[in-house]
Amino acid sequence: MKKGFDNEKYLKMQSAHIRERIDQFDNKLYLEFGGKLFDDFHASRVLPGFQPDSKLRMLKQLSDQAEIIIVISAEDIEKNKVRGDLGITYDSDVLRLMHAYRENGLYVGSVVITKYSGQSSADLFKNRLEKLGIRVYRHYVIPGYPSNVPFIVSDEGYGKNDYIETTRPLVVVTAPGPGSGKMAVCLSQLYLEHKRGICAGYAKFETFPIWNIPLKHPVNLAYEAATADLNDVNMIDPFHLEAYGRTTVNYNRDVEIFPVLNAMFERIYGKSPYKSPTDMGVNMAGKCICDDEACREASCQEIIRRYYDSLRRLLVGACPDEEAYKIEMLMNQAGITVHDRPVVDAALSRAEETGGPAAALQLHDGRMITGKTSNLLGASAALLLNALKELAGIDHELHVISPDAIEPIQKLKTQYLGSRNPRLHTDEVLIALSVSAADDAMAQLALDQIPKLKGCQAHTSVMVGSVDMKQFKKLSIQATFEAKFEKSSVFFNGKGI
Structure with missing residues (x-):
């Protein structure tokens, strides 16, 4: 930035x-x-x-x-x-x-x-x-x-x-x-x-x-x-x-x-x-203000983020329609749309390609990283792992966390902690990565890249859970989320809620 x-x-x-x-x-x-x-x-x-x-x-x-x-x-x-x-x-x-x-x-x-x-x-x-x-x-x-x-x-x-x-x-x-x-x-x-x-x-x-x-x-x-x-x-x-x-x-x-x-x-x-x-x-x-154009661009991104946040809260009944309408009007005054946020189109395109929830993150040098949902990882968790690999220069085909290390965590979640979702969340994948780093230099190298995520932009094609939302905040990633639930969510009834 x-x-x-x-x-x-x-x-x-x-x-x-x-x-x-x-x-x-x-x-x-x-x-x-x-x-x-x-x-x-x-x-x-x-x-x-x-x-x-x-x-x-x-x-x-x-x-x-x-x-x-x-x-x-x-x-x-x-x-x-x-x-x-x-x-x-x-x-x-x-x-x-x-x-x-x-x-x-x-x-x-x-x-x-x-x-x-x-x-x-x-x-x-x-x-x-x-x-x-x-x-x-x-x-x-x-x-x-x-x-x-x-x-x-x-x-x-x-x-x-x-x-x-x-x-x-x-x-x-x-x-x-x-x-x-x-x-x-x-x-x-x-x-x-x-x-x-x-x-x-x-x-x-x-x-x-x-x-x-x-x-x-x-x-x-x-x-x-x-x-x-x-x-x-x-x-x-x-x-x-x-x-x-x-x-x-x-x-x-x-x-x-x-x-x-x-x-x-x-x-x-x-x-x-x-x-x-x-x-x-x-x-x-x-x-x-020493660079007006930089402040204009940053502010336009903030308006779009606020718009997505109002849509998110509107979806869960936490704000009135008028709030979202007002921010949409402010976007019109600024001459911007959600497509002026590059991670939005990247996440939606990846979701369309894979047929499931996806996420995108833009690094500070402009590189766009995406993540998809798999049997092991949720889209947000996959996104973080892919971003850390990219920053560390690690081949994306190489494992920094062994699938054998993920499966016991999934078993703990589903068999002992009552979770219906076996896929790892963002906090769980970072813990798994830190455990792997004790014996694996590549995992440690990936872990060392975490500070570089601060201030990066991210977007997900569906609403994420509170755990992932909090983890994005802790990492100082400026994330937005499409205001719709994943179809498998308990909140989904065919009408989006």
Whole structure:
């Protein structure tokens, strides 16, 4: 993959810009941190060269000035809300995030429980954190939020919230996921700081949409595809256009809430420091794109991947039709189809040739590898093995795993573990390969190629099981799947489900 983003330039520019924003206020800035702080894989896919931990590395450059507040909604605690990418509850993720930040030398000052209205589960979580020596604050449900500005910006509104004690000039406000109440925490603190004679500032740090590239740039369209479930829409910032005569990109939620935020700023400060939602942002990513064409191509591939993922979830009843339709519309706007993803046609052609499920993977040098279903291996497992052989320069006719070694695993699966499918999955074939590597130099050579699969593109002609899907993720292979079940699947009834 061609590099399209200068990560080192980004780290320097971003940290410098945040320092400048701190200086604009009374040496106190509340920075609402959107998106993922240390595992931003979406950004690394659409901006080749962007490192998933770039935001974390940038904050580490500011570690002497920064402290972190982690926000969690009492409503999310009450309903055991789960992070879809990690499969853990939001309250568990608070502890995970805290540990990760501290391991990286960042100071976590406190946790804030928002939308609190006496939930017993929130009280239990608060007690648990306090026993660990963590300071916990509560922010309450405010009637009429966010439209009743006079009431919200008063002693009965923000004034009822706990004042969060902070000690450093940069306060990063983050959360396990969206809807946690990060912005409300920032604004509440502005009000409470102002009452104490401190003119604190607020800024927002979100990577996407990128404000200083075109509205319909594939990078921005890929953000819309990624948030199709939230129905976010990129749009020209009308307030910025009116104030400065310059076209910038924002998204509907920030544009819609800005008049309310502006009124709050005016009520707190007497005058708003910002003329537009774009003014509030501190994102420098757009200035660090060094190869626009590489970023366009990577983003188009991301949109197609998102489209296939929406079709997959639609098939299992996990998303509405409208989400898939929206991403299809975004593909039209980008001028692409699924056939612009080379592995798609390669997998479908191989499936047609063999009359069974097949898979394809494109190596970084453009070589296309395929795998078919056999009595011993599933298509995905065969694909991995073929790719590793190709990378190692091993003749595809040679065995790196003996069929005699596979048969005992099949027997274990079917006779003792109750599996109906005797073919090896991706994790099982890698384990078999690693066992073979103990005595076989060729198997070891094939095993050594695994890191080279990172970032490769793959596609399967049918839906794969959760085991194979997770294994593709663990190997950092960017895989897509046709939204149809194999005919032998228990889910297949002649209608595709």
